[in-house]
Amino acid sequence: MENTAFTRALSYLPAHLADEAVRCAALYGADAEEIRLRLGQHLCLTIAGENVACAALCRKSDLRETFLALCGHSVYAHETTIREGYIAAEGGIRAGICGRAVLDGNRITALSEITSVSIRLPHRVPHAGDEVIRILKKSRFQKNALIYSPPGVGKTTVLREVIYNLPHLRTAVIDTRYELFTEEAPSFMVDVLGGYPRAKGIEIALRTLSPELIVCDEIGNREDADAIREGVRAGVPLLVSAHAGSYEELREREPLRRLLEEGLFPLTVGLLAREGNLYRYEIREANG
């Protein structure tokens, strides 16, 4: 129960599920990284990368109760992100929400029934960002770097650790999904733009914060790519992350392929797998 994020996440669960989660975590002797509730299924925890099924079953009312608690009993306040499939709850906790989509054309207007909730707990992994910091230091933080990995390996964790351990650089962090940091800034040199769309966040950071480094999580679309070009033109190095299983997969994603072909990311760091607190890297560095 040392993990405050886990403790906080438990407060979102109905009492019988919270008790079961505590029991399961105690059995494994480690904190949960994810808590998953699926309608009619057993409560599932991810502990040290392993999925563990608990004894308790998730009922419709449990999902509803958890959903409302995550929203702070104010669904309207999270309407936009719910349509995007997640809720950014307090304490940096992010919950993925699945249900029956109510559509207006191609646009999701609401979720009519919640069928699963996946609560991801922010956690610190000491030294997870050391390798990336070492590479960035070598380039004196002048080169743009892109970190990629498949979902769940730890891009965001690595990015968070890098930000915590950056030397004294004026850093602007675009935390679109409130995943990187909670209420407090990680250091006196870091400005966190929470909830900003990535492109808008980069634009605002460039215009108003005179950053020496811009950090951005999970880029991927054309708009993000355009904003990155703008950032590079302004002479500010960027550290970004993106979903991709390998460098080849990264190049298959159109906006990212273009950025790579244009030579905007001379440094790419792939997190291929995680074993405990150790990562297997694939580092590519263009000359010059």
Place this chain on the structure above:
Amino acid sequence: MIQYVGFGIISLLSFGWGLEQSVALKKKNKRLREIVAFVKHIREEINCFARPIGEILSSYDDDIVSANADNIIFSKKQSSTNAYLFDDAKKVLDAFQEKIGEGTKEESLKLCDYTISELEAIAERHEAEYVSKSRLWKTLPLLASLSLTILLL
């Protein structure tokens, strides 16, 4: 002599009780208007800032919300807030506190509008009845005790 003193005390107590009921009626009307204003405030906060209900409540410095916890606006416990609420208003508020925050912005605003209109209608009805009811409370207990006195004498 003791008889007259006893009857005097009974008459005085009856009058005092009637007066208290009349004052309570006035307080209930005032409280209802305050609650209407509070629901309007919630509506504006949702409409303009989409602020979570917990934040709205914690920022409202009034004893209307002092008895609440866990986003319960009007505590179901017998509190000083509830003691001065009309029964019909309580029903509307119970439904409001049960539903608020569970829907989208549009649904929440509709719920606020519905609650405001219901409460205003209740307030208007009670205010219209106030003059006659207040007069009744002030005079009826006194008249009853006096009648009893005359009958017993």
